[in-house]
Amino acid sequence: MALGTRVVRKNDLMKHFPRRTFLRSAGVALALPMLDAMSPAWGKSEAERPPRRMVNIQTNQGIMPHFFFPETAGRNFEATDYLNRLADHRDQLTIFSGVSHPGVDGGHAADKCFLTGTPHPARGGFRNDVSLDQFAAEHVGSETRFPSLTLAVTNEPFTLSFTRSGAPIPAENSPNRLFKNLFLQGNPGEVENRIESLKQGRSMLDFLSAQSARLNRSLGREDRRRLDQYFTSVRELERRMQASEQWQYRPKPQVDAKAPDDNTDQMAFVDRSKTMFDLVRLALQTDSTRIVSLIINTTVIHSLTHHGYRDDVMAQLKAHETGQFDALNEFLTSLRQTAEADSTLLDRTMVLYGTSMGNANSHNNQNLPVLLAGGGFRHGQHLVFDSKNNAPLANVFVSMLQRMGIETDSFATSTGTLTGLEPA
Numbered sequence: 358m359a360l361g362t363r364v365v366r367k368n369d370l371m372k373h374f375p376r377r378t379f380l381r382s383a384g385v386a387l388a389l390p391m392l393d394a395m396s397p398a399w400g401k402s403e404a405e406r407p408p409r410r411m412v413n414i415q416t417n418q419g420i421m422p423h424f425f426f427p428e429t430a431g432r433n434f435e436a437t438d439y440l441n442r443l444a445d446h447r448d449q450l451t452i453f454s455g456v457s458h459p460g461v462d463g464g465h466a467a468d469k470c471f472l473t474g475t476p477h478p479a480r481g482g483f484r485n486d487v488s489l490d491q492f493a494a495e496h497v498g499s500e501t502r503f504p505s506l507t508l509a510v511t512n513e514p515f516t517l518s519f520t521r522s523g524a525p526i527p528a529e530n531s532p533n534r535l536f537k538n539l540f541l542q543g544n545p546g547e548v549e550n551r552i553e554s555l556k557q558g559r560s561m562l563d564f565l566s567a568q569s570a571r572l573n574r575s576l577g578r579e580d581r582r583r584l585d586q587y588f589t590s591v592r593e594l595e596r597r598m599q600a601s602e603q604w605q606y607r608p609k610p611q612v613d614a615k616a617p618d619d620n621t622d623q624m625a626f627v628d629r630s631k632t633m634f635d636l637v638r639l640a641l642q643t644d645s646t647r648i649v650s651l652i653i654n655t656t657v658i659h660s661l662t663h664h665g666y667r668d669d670v671m672a673q674l675k676a677h678e679t680g681q682f683d684a685l686n687e688f689l690t691s692l693r694q695t696a697e698a699d700s701t702l703l704d705r706t707m708v709l710y711g712t713s714m715g716n717a718n719s720h721n722n723q724n725l726p727v728l729l730a731g732g733g734f735r736h737g738q739h740l741v742f743d744s745k746n747n748a749p750l751a752n753v754f755v756s757m758l759q760r761m762g763i764e765t766d767s768f769a770t771s772t773g774t775l776t777g778l779e780p781a
Contacts (some may be wrong), residue, residue, distance in 0.1 A: 407697045408500070409732065409761050410647040410706040412637060413490055415471045415517055416681060418655040418662050418718025420726040424675060426454050427739045434739035436650045438675075442682035446689045446730060448737045451778060453727045455742030457715065457751045459770045465719030467713040469525070472517050472650060474599065474751045474769030485523035488651040489754045495521075496763045502604045503646040508535070508637070510629045511654035512621055528652065532632045535618040539636070539645050543754060550703050610643035623657040627680040636687035641706060642695055653681070662717035685710055689730055707732030707757050723747060733761055733781050740777045753778065 359637050388503035420439070427434035434452070436444060443450060460476025461467050469480050470490035487495075490505050498504025507518040518526040529535050617632050630653050640646050664670035692703035711727030714720065726745055730736070734756075742748035751771035756778045758765050767775065 369389065382630050405698065406644070408497075408644065408647055410641055410649075411490065411493055411732075411757060411761060412641075412649045412651070413469070413472055413517065413704060413709045414651045414685075414711075416653045416655055416710075416712050417465070417468045417515065418659055418712070419522060419714040420678060420712050421671065421674065422724070424678070425452075425726040427452060430454075430739050430741040432738045439678065439682045442679060443686050443689065443730075445686065445692070446703075447731050449693070451729045451734060451736045452739040453725075453729070453750075453775075454739065455724055455740070455744050455747050456727060456753065456775075457723045457725050457747040458750050459747070461713070462722050464722065466712065467722045467739055468515070468652070469517075469519070471711070471713045472754075472773075473519055474749070475523075475752075476770070485519045485525070487521040487523075488517060488650065489757070490518055490648050491520060491770065492524070493758060493761055493763060494648050494766060497647060497761060501644055501646045502607070502609070503539075503640070505648040505650065506535075506635055506637070506646050508639060508649065508651045509654065510626055510633055511652065512623055513656070515654050516650075517627075517652045524619065528641045528650075531619050532617045532629075532636055533619045535633075536614075537637055539640055540609050540612055540614075541616075545750045610645065612639055612643065614639065624658070626653060626655050627677070627684050630681065630684045631687060634684065634691070638688070638691050638695065638702070641663055641692075641702060642697075655681075664718055666718070685768075692731065703731040704733060705731075707734075707760060709753070709757070725750060727753070729753065729757075729778070732757070734760070735779045735781050738777070740775070748775065752776075 422567040424438045425439055425440070427440065429435055436447070440447075440450075440452065458467070458470060458474040458476070461470045461474060463479025466479040469478075471483060472490060473486045475484075475486045477483060480487070490507070494505040505518065507516055507526045507528045509515050509530045511528070511530050514527070516525050516528040518528070520526060529538075614635075617636070620632070621631050622629075634650060637649050637651065640649065655677070658674065661670055661674040661677070664674055688704060689708065692706055692708070693701050695702040697705060706737060709727070710730070711725055713725065714722055715724040715726065724747060727750065749770050749772055750768040752773060752775040754768045755771045755775040757766065758768060759774065760780060
């Protein structure tokens with residue numbers, strides 16, 4: 358199924374113009390200015406290439422570090438058991454050691470901070486901040502039907518995505534429902550019903566906003582702050598509903614695939630992940646969205662993560678985690694095999710994969726096992742930072758945001774971009 362289209366923008370006769378062209382006569386050379394006709398000789402501009410995309414994946418019960426982290430740094434690192442599952446993509450991977458979110462502690466409580474980096478999630482009164490995916494969606498989300506997709510492999514209410522006011526965005530955990538939302542248009546009557554429902558929802562939000570303004574005048578300072586936070590989330594929802602209404606009239610893309618069945622078996626999280634990965638690829642390939650977050654809930658094997666370094670228990674846990682890396686490998690392969698103009702979907706898609714615990718056996722939130730694949734970086738390396746004074750994981754986020762074309766020098770607890778992670 359080929360959904361990409363190659364567009365010829367200039368006369369093929371001009372494609373051999375060198376970047377620096379001179380007019381020469383009688384020993385005099387005059388350099389010409391940069392002309393449109395010269396650009397094919399040194400590559401398309403970024404605006405002419407397929408869009409850049411971002412997929413953020415967290416598995417929430419940790420990754421056994423001794424099967425993940427290489428012992429050697431640089432480009433000649435020796436792959437570990439888990440990285441060997443991704444051997445076909447070594448040239449499109451960067452492994453990070455010694456990165457974490459400063460101040461993000463609390464063991465499993467850190468799940469909700471993987472994409473936000475907001476410190477101390479286990480403290481009373483904790484308020485989260487905007488997640489990486491939603492920050493990116495604020496800048497580029499209007500260009501697609503779905504500003505972002507918030508997904509989960511879970512039977513429980515887990516999410517990686519949070520609004521600017523820190524409100525959680527519910528994740529879609531049904532592949533069947535996701536497929537229908539992405540690709541099934543519905544008849545004209547169903548479309549009009551959806552639009553009317555969106556309009557009614559927006560009217561209700563308008564009414565609530567007016568009511569809140571009157572209520573706000575009678576509240577104390579702290580209550581006004583809480584109410585303002587709440588209605589900031591309401592306004593964000595209203596903007597999403599308005600954008601969704603405008604897209605209802607546009608036809609959805611058609612794909613040569615059937616809606617998958619939902620599997621609710623919690624032990625089948627690897628197979629369920631593969632199904633979600635297939636839909637994510639289709640969503641990216643059809644440009645239905647450019648930003649995806651996916652949390653893979655493996656709480657069902659939580660007891661195995663407290664293995665106490667017993668060989669038999671670690672062997673069981675390793676089998677599950679190996680399956681997860683096999684699923685990731687299949688996803689990366691599918692992106693790499695999907696051609697797009699003069700590149701591949703993997704070339705244009707950043708895939709962040711990791712966990713919020715460096716060692717689930719001890720509920721440690723330092724030295725997180727994290728890798729980044731694709732997206733146009735100089736990969737094929739293992740970047741190593743201080744194992745005690747970790748580099749901020751948010752520095753990776755800033756590098757990713759800039760690769761998306763978003764002008765920002767900071768995000769969460771970042772101190773800049775990540776040293777050594779350079780664009781290709």
